[in-house]
Amino acid sequence: MKEIRLQKYIAECGIASRRKAEELILQGRVRINGETVTQMGRKVSLNDIVEVDGKPVKMEKRKVYIALNKPVGYISSVKDQFGRKTVLDLVKDVKERVFPVGRLDYDTSGLLLLTNDGDFSYRLTHPKHEIKKVYEAVLMGVPSKDAIMQFNKGLQIDDYLTSPANLEILKSDGKISKVRITIHEGKNRQVRKMCNKIGCPVIKLIRVSIGNVSLGDLKEGSWRNLTDWEINSFLDER
Numbered sequence: 001m002k003e004i005r006l007q008k009y010i011a012e013c014g015i016a017s018r019r020k021a022e023e024l025i026l027q028g029r030v031r032i033n034g035e036t037v038t039q040m041g042r043k044v045s046l047n048d049i050v051e052v053d054g055k056p057v058k059m060e061k062r063k064v065y066i067a068l069n070k071p072v073g074y075i076s077s078v079k080d081q082f083g084r085k086t087v088l089d090l091v092k093d094v095k096e097r098v099f100p101v102g103r104l105d106y107d108t109s110g111l112l113l114l115t116n117d118g119d120f121s122y123r124l125t126h127p128k129h130e131i132k133k134v135y136e137a138v139l140m141g142v143p144s145k146d147a148i149m150q151f152n153k154g155l156q157i158d159d160y161l162t163s164p165a166n167l168e169i170l171k172s173d174g175k176i177s178k179v180r181i182t183i184h185e186g187k188n189r190q191v192r193k194m195c196n197k198i199g200c201p202v203i204k205l206i207r208v209s210i211g212n213v214s215l216g217d218l219k220e221g222s223w224r225n226l227t228d229w230e231i232n233s234f235l236d237e238r
């Protein structure tokens, strides 16, 4: 959570209305980290200990789960050493301090989940849960029957063998093909590497779903909260 004004903090903890909270502050009944505070401008974060009439007041850290449609040209991290735009620039209106669950390449667009729930993120990114991820891609060339079989069986990439994946040709003009690719892992640039391996490099890559969460008609650069059903569907995968 970012810093917020003391009276807002007290109100959001459900202690009093914001106006009443201002009165409490003026009356000298509020302390921050042991110090009585009577001015209104002070800001607090979740790390501060706020007391009203000697009793600590705490804000339950609200857990947030967000689906973002990441455009190309944003980096999936909280900060970038080269000063590029990050996905956090797209969720500035979210009060909580969220972070991306896994990643999408700078040049990939589509569904990216963000949360402030570390357990949730761990569960989704741990290979043992094998959460299904679906991509739509435009490829150079036309994947052969043999290439599709190799996708199913597993491809040797760098030092690992990919787990069974699926490639379905949606349409092709003989030179360029639109395909749907389903994988259950999330290794670095995995889809691009798999497509290179079968001789059909990726021209465009979009992630359209993760488990039961789909991009649907979410506009590029926009986000929405996950529904309870979507959140629970990941918890059920334990």
Ligand code: URA
Pocket: 103, 104, 105, 106, 108, 188, 189, 190, 191, 192, 193, 205
């Ligand atoms: N595979 C890739 O190659 N890139 C992504 O961004 C996601 C999966």
